[in-house]
Amino acid sequence: MGEGLAFWIHVTPRARRKAVGCLLGNALRVAVAAPPVEGKANADCVQALAEAFGVKRGDVAIHPGARGRRKRVRLRGETRALEARLLKLAEIP
Numbered sequence: 001m002g003e004g005l006a007f008w009i010h011v012t013p014r015a016r017r018k019a020v021g022c023l024l025g026n027a028l029r030v031a032v033a034a035p036p037v038e039g040k041a042n043a044d045c046v047q048a049l050a051e052a053f054g055v056k057r058g059d060v061a062i063h064p065g066a067r068g069r070r071k072r073v074r075l076r077g078e079t080r081a082l083e084a085r086l087l088k089l090a091e092i093p
Contacts, residue, residue, distance in 0.1 A: 003079050005074070006072060007028060009028050009030045010029050011032065011042075011045050011070075013032055013035055013036040015032060020052035021090070030049065
């Protein structure tokens with residue numbers, strides 16, 4: 001399957017500020033400023049995840065056909081480093 005990491009996210013569109021962190025159930029919260037129209041929130045979500053995990057935008061993929069706030073994403077990269085970053089982001093502040 002190659003290197004990478006797949007996990008669930010919970011997207012909050014129209015947020016006051018962009019943020020990645022904490023858990024909602026078993027999903028990582030991702031807050032984006034864009035509205036959920038014409039893929040704008042998904043594009044912002046890809047950018048936010050890329051920045052949070054230190055990967056390129058092209059290394060972040062949202063499951064095709066994902067609709068609604070709960071989405072499955074896959075990151076390409078070194079699995080252990082991505083897992084460590086995910087655990088750090090998922091910590092409760």
